[in-house]
Amino acid sequence: MKKFTIVMLILIGVYLALPIFATALYAFSTEWNKTILPEGLTFEWIRTLFQDTRFVEAFGRSVLLSGGAVLLSILFIVPAIFVIVLYFPSFEKWFQASVVMVYAFPGIILSVGLIRFYSGTSLPMILAVLGVYVISVLPYIYQGTRNSLRNVQGRQLMDAAELLGASKIEAFRKVLLPAVYPGLFVAALLSFSVLFGEFVLINLVVGSRFETVQIYLMSKLSTSGHIASAIVFVYIVLMGILTLVMAIVTKKAKGMTRA
Amino acid sequence: MSNVVLKDVHKQYQHTKVLTGIDMNIEDGEFVTLLGPSGCGKSTILRILSGLTDATGGTVMIDGKDMKNTPPKNRKVGMVFQSYALFPNMTVYENVAFGLKMHKKPVNEVAERVGRMLELVGLQEKKGAYPHELSGGQQQRVALARSLVVRPKVLLLDEPLSALDAQIRKHLQVELRTIQRELNMTMILVTHDQEEAMSVSDRIFVMNNGKIAQAGTPSEIYTQPKTEFVANFIGRYNVFSKEQLEKLFGTNIAISAHKYAIRPESIHLQSRVSSYPLRALAGDSVMNGNVIRTTFHAGDKSFTAEQLHHRASAFERGTEYQLFVEPEDVIALS
Numbered sequence: 006m007k008k009f010t011i012v013m014l015i016l017i018g019v020y021l022a023l024p025i026f027a028t029a030l031y032a033f034s035t036e037w038n039k040t041i042l043p044e045g046l047t048f049e050w051i052r053t054l055f056q057d058t059r060f061v062e063a064f065g066r067s068v069l070l071s072g073g074a075v076l077l078s079i080l081f082i083v084p085a086i087f088v089i090v091l092y093f094p095s096f097e098k099w100f101q102a103s104v105v106m107v108y109a110f111p112g113i114i115l116s117v118g119l120i121r122f123y124s125g126t127s128l129p130m131i132l133a134v135l136g137v138y139v140i141s142v143l144p145y146i147y148q149g150t151r152n153s154l155r156n157v158q159g160r161q162l163m164d165a166a167e168l169l170g171a172s173k174i175e176a177f178r179k180v181l182l183p184a185v186y187p188g189l190f191v192a193a194l195l196s197f198s199v200l201f202g203e204f205v206l207i208n209l210v211v212g213s214r215f216e217t218v219q220i221y222l223m224s225k226l227s228t229s230g231h232i233a234s235a236i237v238f239v240y241i242v243l244m245g246i247l248t249l250v251m252a253i254v255t256k257k258a259k260g261m262t263r264a
Numbered sequence: 265m266s267n268v269v270l271k272d273v274h275k276q277y278q279h280t281k282v283l284t285g286i287d288m289n290i291e292d293g294e295f296v297t298l299l300g301p302s303g304c305g306k307s308t309i310l311r312i313l314s315g316l317t318d319a320t321g322g323t324v325m326i327d328g329k330d331m332k333n334t335p336p337k338n339r340k341v342g343m344v345f346q347s348y349a350l351f352p353n354m355t356v357y358e359n360v361a362f363g364l365k366m367h368k369k370p371v372n373e374v375a376e377r378v379g380r381m382l383e384l385v386g387l388q389e390k391k392g393a394y395p396h397e398l399s400g401g402q403q404q405r406v407a408l409a410r411s412l413v414v415r416p417k418v419l420l421l422d423e424p425l426s427a428l429d430a431q432i433r434k435h436l437q438v439e440l441r442t443i444q445r446e447l448n449m450t451m452i453l454v455t456h457d458q459e460e461a462m463s464v465s466d467r468i469f470v471m472n473n474g475k476i477a478q479a480g481t482p483s484e485i486y487t488q489p490k491t492e493f494v495a496n497f498i499g500r501y502n503v504f505s506k507e508q509l510e511k512l513f514g515t516n517i518a519i520s521a522h523k524y525a526i527r528p529e530s531i532h533l534q535s536r537v538s539s540y541p542l543r544a545l546a547g548d549s550v551m552n553g554n555v556i557r558t559t560f561h562a563g564d565k566s567f568t569a570e571q572l573h574h575r576a577s578a579f580e581r582g583t584e585y586q587l588f589v590e591p592e593d594v595i596a597l598s
Contacts, residue, residue, distance in 0.1 A: 158349065162351060164314075164316050164343070164349070165345065165351075165410075166362070166366075168314055168316075168343050168411075169362055169363035170337045170414065171366045175366065179362075180351050180353075183353040184351065
């Protein structure tokens with residue numbers, strides 16, 4: 006039985022990893038049309054990709070849009086989560102309902118809604134998308150922040166700091182924020198990686214007027230398979246780095262709160 | 265002048281009454297314990313005193329000053345929490361120094377006072393350690409040092425030792441009392457551990473259902489419980505109705521009361537002139553440290569008697585004994 010489980014796990018692992026591995030390999034292959042393995046290996050496609058100013062700009066836009074949305078979430082949503090979780094826990098159910106609503110709207114419905122609502126206004130559509138992004142990472146930011154607050158017993162830390170002479174703002178800034186920082190950082194990275202890979206909304210609402218990595222990838226799929234694979238490879242490496250950073254930070258955070 | 269005064273303090277959460285008519289006068293340098301079962305409102309009193317929770321009604325005064333509208337940071341009240349509440353991102357030194365830095369004390373003074381406080385709690389060696397690198401007992405000492413270093417007028421201790429094992433708890437109880445006497449500081453301890461309350465307190469307030477059931481010195485509380493709740497909570501008193509007791513003694517009881525309490529150690533084998541006699545069958549005996557507790561059965565009523573360990577062989581299971589109780593040891597309960 007144990008043997009069967011191990012074999013099944015290996016098969017599933019191979020099934021999941023094979024497309025990623027093949028895509029990465031294709032990004033480094035000279036030719037790979039009539040043979041089982043690539044005819045040769047090259048850095049040409051990666052080099053070409055990074056020499057293409059369109060890609061670099063698209064990459065920059067993706068980072069700007071995703072990073073900006075995460076930053077705005079941290080600035081506006083996190084303080085609200087702090088206040089509700091620590092001082093008005095009875096309101097938390099409303100927050101949880103909002104979190105569920107984020108999942109309730111499919112991208113296509115959201116896009117049509119955004120276009121119908123904002124297209125007649127002077128608001129640039131990219132800002133409307135940014136606004137949606139800020140809200141769409143709510144589940145990750147909320148869970149990460151709330152769990153961190155509970156893990157460090159946030160209310161007691163605030164109480165202890167206040168009794169030692171700190172104002173609420175000082176207690177928040179000097180005690181609570183550094184204590185929950187690892188959890189918050191992980192939530193931010195997770196949100197960033199989710200937004201970085203978002204395609205439906207940005208493509209339908211803004212399209213090529215604000216080309217992100219995902220839109221650039223879409224355009225390259227029909228022109229060069231090698232370049233498209235190189236984009237996916239770069240994307241996977243970026244996500245891998247983010248995951249590694251999250252794992253390290255989470256491990257450190259666990260050590261910090263272990264009593 | 266009383267250091268801490270609570271006058272008719274009430275607390276209500278929506279439709280639930282948590283505290284009803286709490287009156288307390290706590291003197292300067294007194295070590296007072298609020299003792300009661302979980303949910304009786306004792307921690308709420310600490311939170312009201314510290315300003316972390318507002319009372320629904322009544323007055324809280326510290327050093328003669330009404331604390332209404334005084335924020336926690338200006339009350340000069342320290343608090344040690346059950347879960348320690350140490351700042352996880354700061355070292356032991358930084359934790360202890362935090363309060364002094366908030367009070368904008370000069371760097372030299374901070375270093376000097378933190379050093380002295382760490383010496384007092386025996387943690388100089390650990391000043392560079394983070395909370396998660398310390399044992400529970402060490403963490404609680406840091407929490408104590410952190411609260412004491414800012415020299416609060418009153419130190420509130422919210423079940424600070426309950427998460428520790430028995431040996432460390434007993435050691436810290438002694439240490440806490442020693443520090444309190446050394447600094448002559450007013451301390452208010454919340455606990456549900458009767459032994460802890462008895463061993464450290466100048467006075468105990470026994471609480472039940474958001475009210476003070478009885479207040480007094482440990483000796484008064486132990487020897488003169490006023491109600492059945494206090495008798496049961498503070499010791500392992502035997503509680504009898506008038507009928508049960510008169511049937512047991514075979515005579516009328518002079519003092520009229522609804523219920524009576526007798527301490528297990530007041531039931532003995534030696535007869536005196538005025539003793540009440542009672543016959544009972546010995547049941548199981550349980551050893552509890554240096555004390556042997558034996559259950560006796562007399563008719564449908566059971567009760568316990570306690571003896572020091574070296575006398576324990578006197579009671580054999582299944583044997584009927586003639587026991588005695590002195591009239592002054594029969595306590596009338598209200």
